[in-house]
Amino acid sequence: MEKRMMSTNELINHMKSKGITFNFISENEASKTLNKVNYYFKVTSYRSNFPKNESNKYENLDFAYLVDLASIDMQLREYLFDLSIDIEHGIKVLLLNLISNDVNEDGYSIVEDFKINYPNQYQRTLKYLEKNKYLHDMYKKHHNNISIWVFLEVMTFGTLSIFVDFYLKRKNTRSVRQIHNYLKFSKNIRNACAHSNPLLVNIFSDKEFLRRPSAPIKSAAKQMNIPMNYLQDLKINDLVSLFFLHKKIQSKKMSEHRYNQGKKILTRFHRHKDWYADNTKLNTFFKILDILIDYINVQ
Structure with missing residues (x-):
C-alpha cells in the first residue's frame, strides 16, 4: 500500500504523534x-538512533536533535569524501610509479591489455574523456593510442578499483x-559520501x-586498537579500511591536515553532547x- 503524500504541517503532526518533541526548535522553525x-526523509532518517517506548513512541527525541545530526552527518561525509579523494590520487601516483619504473612496460600495451579484459570500463573511460568539455582536446589528441598516464588521469573511481585488481594479476606486488584488500571496503564509504x-x-x-x-581488516583494526567485535558493524569495517589506506598512501603533511580536519568534526559532535549523553550507539x-582520526597522525 502506497503512503499518502503529506504537507509540511501534516508531517510535523505525524512526528508529534510518534513522540518527537519541538522544545528546542519551534514547529514554525x-x-x-x-x-x-x-527534506523530511533525510532529517527523520536519524531517528533510527533513538529508542522507542512500549507505546512505540520515541523517548527523549527532539526535532532539534535530528537537525543537528543532519548537519554533523553532512560535515562528516564531506570529510570522509576528502579522505577518499586523497586515496584515489595516491593510488594513481603509486600505480604510475610502478608502471613507469618497470622495464617490461611501455605505457601503452597495459592499456590495450586492459581494453581486452575490461572492454566496457575502457569504453566508458574514453566516452567520459570525449564528453568532458574541459578535456576534449586531450581526447582528440590521445584517443587512438592512449597512454597509461592519460588513462589513469580520467578513469572513474569504480574503474580505478577494477584496474587495481587487473594490475595485481599482472604484477603481484x-x-x-594491500590496496586491493582495503579498497573494496573503503569505496563503500566513498560512494555513500558521493551520493x-x-x-x-x-x-x-x-x-x-x-x-x-576479513583477515586484513582485523589486522588493521588491531594496529588501531579497535576491539574486534566492532568490526561486525559494516560502517566500522569500511571506515577502518578507509583510514588504514589513507595512512599507507598519503604524505605526513596531508595526514596532519586531515587529522586537524577530523578533530573539528568531533568538536562539532560534542557541541550538544548533553543531547546524546545517554545515546550509547x-x-x-x-x-x-576519534581513534581512527588519531591513527592517521601517528608516526
Whole structure:
C-alpha cells in the first residue's frame, strides 16, 4: 500500500504523534527547515538512533536533535569524501610509479591489455574523456593510442578499483595487494559520501551486521586498537579500511591536515553532547572515529 503524500504541517503532526518533541526548535522553525533547508526523509532518517517506548513512541527525541545530526552527518561525509579523494590520487601516483619504473612496460600495451579484459570500463573511460568539455582536446589528441598516464588521469573511481585488481594479476606486488584488500571496503564509504547518503543511521544495527570481517581488516583494526567485535558493524569495517589506506598512501603533511580536519568534526559532535549523553550507539561511533582520526597522525 502506497503512503499518502503529506504537507509540511501534516508531517510535523505525524512526528508529534510518534513522540518527537519541538522544545528546542519551534514547529514554525521546523516548518521552515523542512521547506528550505532539508527534506523530511533525510532529517527523520536519524531517528533510527533513538529508542522507542512500549507505546512505540520515541523517548527523549527532539526535532532539534535530528537537525543537528543532519548537519554533523553532512560535515562528516564531506570529510570522509576528502579522505577518499586523497586515496584515489595516491593510488594513481603509486600505480604510475610502478608502471613507469618497470622495464617490461611501455605505457601503452597495459592499456590495450586492459581494453581486452575490461572492454566496457575502457569504453566508458574514453566516452567520459570525449564528453568532458574541459578535456576534449586531450581526447582528440590521445584517443587512438592512449597512454597509461592519460588513462589513469580520467578513469572513474569504480574503474580505478577494477584496474587495481587487473594490475595485481599482472604484477603481484605487496603495495598493490594491500590496496586491493582495503579498497573494496573503503569505496563503500566513498560512494555513500558521493551520493549524499546518510551515514549516521542504523549504527550498530542488525541491518548492517557483518558476520565475518576479513583477515586484513582485523589486522588493521588491531594496529588501531579497535576491539574486534566492532568490526561486525559494516560502517566500522569500511571506515577502518578507509583510514588504514589513507595512512599507507598519503604524505605526513596531508595526514596532519586531515587529522586537524577530523578533530573539528568531533568538536562539532560534542557541541550538544548533553543531547546524546545517554545515546550509547552515537557515542561509541564517535569514540571509534576519534581513534581512527588519531591513527592517521601517528608516526
